[in-house]
Amino acid sequence: MKINDFKLERYFGKHEFTAKYMLSSSDCDGYEMKYVLDQATKQELDLWEGITLGYSESEGNSILREAILQHYTIKSLENVIVATPGELNFISMNVLLGASDHVITVSPCYQSLYEVVKSLNCELSYWQPNPENWEFDTDDLEKLIQKNTKLIILNFPHNPTGSYISPAQLNEMIALARKHDIYIFSDEMYRKLIISDVPELPPICDLYEKGISLWGTSKSFGLAGLRIGWLVSQDTNFLQKVIAFKDYLSICNSTPSEILSIIALNHMDKFLLPNIEKIKRNMSVFTKFVAEHDIISSFIPPKAGSISFVKLNIKTSSLDFSNQLVEATGIMTVPAEMFEYPGKYIRVGFGRKNLPEVLDVFGAYLKTKRDSLIM
Ligand SMILES: Cc1ncc(COP(=O)(O)O)c(C=O)c1O
The missing domain is CATH 3.40.640.10 (Type I PLP-dependent aspartate aminotransferase-like (Major domain))
Structure with missing residues (x-):
């Protein structure tokens, strides 16, 4: 059996643990172990402590x-x-x-x-x-x-x-x-x-x-x-x-x-509901960012899930844009090429609590680079 490389995962492999900021993750922040165990009943804690490997x-x-x-x-x-x-x-x-x-x-x-x-x-x-x-x-x-x-x-x-x-x-x-x-x-x-x-x-x-x-x-x-x-x-x-x-x-x-x-x-609600709240909060911060930055030519808010695929008004390919962005600012984004999708898009993830901070860094980059980037 022959299988092609998993482009998206290889791209994450290259940047996920070296880039300072993640703007395209599809998962929500990982909960701490302590948080998980704090939710457990006595019976569930007994299961945990009784594990044999x-x-x-x-x-x-x-x-x-x-x-x-x-x-x-x-x-x-x-x-x-x-x-x-x-x-x-x-x-x-x-x-x-x-x-x-x-x-x-x-x-x-x-x-x-x-x-x-x-x-x-x-x-x-x-x-x-x-x-x-x-x-x-x-x-x-x-x-x-x-x-x-x-x-x-x-x-x-x-x-x-x-x-x-x-x-x-x-x-x-x-x-x-x-x-x-x-x-x-x-x-x-x-x-x-x-x-x-x-x-x-x-x-x-x-x-x-x-x-x-x-x-x-x-x-x-x-x-x-x-x-x-x-x-x-x-x-x-x-x-x-x-x-x-x-x-x-x-x-x-x-x-x-x-x-x-x-x-x-x-x-479940102890895990799910904070994630839903965080995604909604981040979506509203991102909506404001889109209104202030014409590099994003289309943002269709997601109906469900934690991500959206936004269209960019840029001269280069989305892959070149993502490569330059991570190099210049440490912000990792996933370009459309990782989905074999034509056009200039990046995925944006709303499940990370530092999204407002990442957008501040992105905004500062655009302030100096906007004219050379957009069409
Ligand atoms: C649609 C979809 N299916 C499956 C997976 C795989 O999940 P996991 O990374 O937990 O293996 C992902 C991960 O991004 C996904 O987005």
Whole structure:
């Protein structure tokens, strides 16, 4: 198997731990260990202190799987598997797809959602939003369906645009998928980060018998360092194949991370609500910044999630712009090239508390450089 480099992750690899400021992170600030343990009940602390560091259940600790199921209508442990989010994506595509299959994915998107599909030599079509408002049209999706379409890949809240769909649109997609007997892999990593006046989508696994939902602690919970994600599906046959594949990768999960995830899932609001507040606060600071700086030619506020994809009015490519910015100011931004998206865009993340400070540094840079940068 041959797979292309993960451009976005390589770009982060280059700058994330050397740049002074992050303006494009998709996760929220990581909570401190003390904060996590402070939320725990006596029973959860007993679990934490009683950890033994041997191998654990491949499908995930059963108390963790129960904690996960609080947030789904499905209620049987056999419908849940725990591993790292990226691993679950990688395995799912490998288990579901063969070279004769056609796949439709939202685009632009997190690279692994299409790159793993490409590595399996499948035919791939891209379902793209309207760049004027980042809305996805279900009619466009229907036009992409072929006789051999095996899988549709969704990601709402959407990375990188912050786009979201309505429950009615989700139901339309499910009806389409059911009619054509197509699986839906729904990357719901930003689930519950609802930051505007829109109804929350139910997870696809609760609605569709061939729906596969991916969620984890990285984004909504501010606990990316745990490396814990989970798949929930009504299709237990599929999930059994995922476990069998996992034997060639991590085999089982990190036990300390599993216990900390139990605490987070049992006290979700303590993790989620401060993140939502922070994202909303930062969005309003950014809105003011956009009004004062004409280098940003379009900012479509995200409906859900922690990020947006903003258009720049610049002479150079977005990659050159991002490279110059990080060099001159220490501010790391992710350019459109990392999403293979044409045009001059950068991703902006609202989940970090120092965003106002980063914008002050960005603003000072623009004061001296604006005329040489903008078109
Ligand atoms: C849409 C999407 N899916 C999956 C992931 C992977 O999550 P993790 O970094 O926790 O493996 C990310 C991370 O940025 C993402 O944005």
